[in-house]
Amino acid sequence: MKNVLRLLGIAAVIGLAIAIFRAVRQYQEDSVFDLTPATNTNTGNNGQRSSISPELLSMLADPGDKGPVELMVDANGKEWLVNRRNGYRYPIEDGIPIMLLEEGEKNKDESLIQK
Structure with missing residues (x-):
């Protein structure tokens, strides 16, 4: 039973890390298309x-x-x-x-x- 809980804990940590990585990567891709202000230089x-x-x-x-x-x-x-x-x-x-x-x-x- 302890081994099953450890495996679930490790899987949860890996899943959380993947979700954070994908969110950061998506934010970086989206920020490429930010609009410039109307009064640019x-x-x-x-x-x-x-x-x-x-x-x-x-x-x-x-x-x-x-x-x-x-x-x-x-x-x-x-x-x-x-x-x-x-x-x-x-x-x-x-x-x-x-x-x-x-x-x-x-x-x-x-x-x-x-x-």
Whole structure:
């Protein structure tokens, strides 16, 4: 009877060790996918801080003509995504680009259009 209890005790300790090992490994794998904060330290135009990563900026497209947009900072320090083909400017609020046609039309700037 004592041998059976010892075997059960050893099996319980081994099972607990395996469970702890798997939990730690799962935590490490999950922490790889933690999101970065919305106000990261990427530098955009003119060496200023940018709230949009270059990877995201390369994926974004104007919703109207599906062309690329570029990041600009105005004199007040507000960030905009600009489509130089039609002059539409899309605001960036708290690191989130507001890519709606209505916003672009509302903030249209004729001086941004490249000929």
